[in-house]
Amino acid sequence: MGDNNSVDRARYDFKKSMQEIMNFKGRGTELISVYVPHTKLISDVMAYLRDEQSQASNIKSKATMKNVTSAIDSIMSRLKTYKAPPENGIVIFCGEVPRAGDQTKMVQYVINPPEPIGAFLYRCDSSFFTEPLESMLLDKKYYGLIVIDRKEATLGMLSGSKITVLKHFDSLVPSKHHQGGQSSVRFERLIEIAAHEFFKKVADNATTVFLDSIMDLQGIIVGGPGATKDFFIKENYLHHELQKKVVSPLFDTGYTDESGLKEVVDAAQGTMQDMQLTVEKEYIQRLFREIRKQDGGLSAYGETEVRNAANMGAVEVFLISEGLKKSHVTFQCPNGHIHEKTVDDPDVPIQCPDCGQNAKPTSSEDLVDNFFELADTYNARLQLISVDSEEGDMLLKAFGGIAALLRYKVA
Numbered sequence: 001m002g003d004n005n006s007v008d009r010a011r012y013d014f015k016k017s018m019q020e021i022m023n024f025k026g027r028g029t030e031l032i033s034v035y036v037p038h039t040k041l042i043s044d045v046m047a048y049l050r051d052e053q054s055q056a057s058n059i060k061s062k063a064t065m066k067n068v069t070s071a072i073d074s075i076m077s078r079l080k081t082y083k084a085p086p087e088n089g090i091v092i093f094c095g096e097v098p099r100a101g102d103q104t105k106m107v108q109y110v111i112n113p114p115e116p117i118g119a120f121l122y123r124c125d126s127s128f129f130t131e132p133l134e135s136m137l138l139d140k141k142y143y144g145l146i147v148i149d150r151k152e153a154t155l156g157m158l159s160g161s162k163i164t165v166l167k168h169f170d171s172l173v174p175s176k177h178h179q180g181g182q183s184s185v186r187f188e189r190l191i192e193i194a195a196h197e198f199f200k201k202v203a204d205n206a207t208t209v210f211l212d213s214i215m216d217l218q219g220i221i222v223g224g225p226g227a228t229k230d231f232f233i234k235e236n237y238l239h240h241e242l243q244k245k246v247v248s249p250l251f252d253t254g255y256t257d258e259s260g261l262k263e264v265v266d267a268a269q270g271t272m273q274d275m276q277l278t279v280e281k282e283y284i285q286r287l288f289r290e291i292r293k294q295d296g297g298l299s300a301y302g303e304t305e306v307r308n309a310a311n312m313g314a315v316e317v318f319l320i321s322e323g324l325k326k327s328h329v330t331f332q333c334p335n336g337h338i339h340e341k342t343v344d345d346p347d348v349p350i351q352c353p354d355c356g357q358n359a360k361p362t363s364s365e366d367l368v369d370n371f372f373e374l375a376d377t378y379n380a381r382l383q384l385i386s387v388d389s390e391e392g393d394m395l396l397k398a399f400g401g402i403a404a405l406l407r408y409k410v411a
């Protein structure tokens with residue numbers, strides 16, 4: 001369970017940081033991006049940055065020069081904390097970005113990329129250089145594709161909207177209409193043996209291409225022109241782990257080559273969308289069923305109620321909307337009162353509820369991350385709920401994006 005949360009959380013954090021980074025625009029050419037692959041020596045990077053820093057003294061605009069210099073400083077002091085780059089390398093974005101009014105603020109993002117960085121790269125520009133990371137935002141999850149009849153079969157995969165052909169087979173199964181002079185019973189038998197061997201070959205190849213990555217395999221979509229596809233599935237030719245992933249229903253296509261793969265993907269479009277949202281939908285529907293019970297059932301919703309339940313160890317699954325754009329801040333007033341609060345913008349001053357004085361944030365965290373921590377503390381699952389479905393939209397609008405399914409009722 002914990003592992004499941006940590007993968008989801010890393011992905012959420014990466015996506016959220018990327019959204020922010022891609023939106024920043026500098027006033028001048030002063031936003032710095034540094035990509036350090038695993039194999040690069042930190043000392044080489046430091047030398048490179050020192051060189052860039054000395055060249056920055058040639059920049060005409062005083063303000064830009066100052067901003068570039070201090071951004072490089074900040075990157076260097078961050079890099080100093082590493083003996084070597086992490087396994088996938090490291091990417092640092094740093095620079096002065098506009099804030100409300102005429103203000104600017106220095107931002108720094110340190111990204112541990114989900115995939116390896118290819119080459120060392122330094123950019124100073126009016127926006128951050130994010131292209132090498134953008135493809136990593138794509139989901140690694142994919143669908144397996146099989147189109148089959150007795151003459152031909154093709155294996156493929158669909159990731160994002162890209163279809164890739166993995167294997168193509170022409171069968172040697174003779175056509176039933178071409179009996180020649182042979183005894184028809186014997187010939188029929190030969191045909192069935194040949195067909196059986198062909199189906200086995202297709203299935204064995206499916207095992208080879210899909211079984212290793214079964215963790216990312218969302219489902220196998222099967223299509224073809226006639227009854228062969230149904231026979232192929234019904235007779236359990238596929239490896240049992242793959243067989244479990246076969247998407248129902250099977251789809252009719254006119255072809256069993258590359259264009260057949262395109263046909264089957266088109267035909268399965270609606271089914272795939274439903275599948276992605278199914279897990280989330282099931283959780284939300286379970287929540288609604290609990291809420292409708294006279295005593296409120298095993299549910300909690302709204303931030304305060306969910307936190308209370310969590311602190312009693314009663315939460316089984318947190319249901320948190322991806323559409324939450326809030327921060328959880330700890331703040332302290334001049335009289336030393338300490339409070340925690342959830343706010344839309346952590347930069348807006350807060351009044352102390354005890355004495356009314358202006359209080360300053362001492363720490364601030366994304367609200368979703370804050371709930372991920374709560375989930376880890378209490379060994380609960382956290383399910384992120386996208387806003388793409390009616391249920392997800394309702395969670396955000398009616399319950400403020402925060403709800404939970406409970407292990408037991410809290411008073």
Ligand code: ZN
Nearest residue numbers: 333337352355
């Ligand atoms: Zn106070």
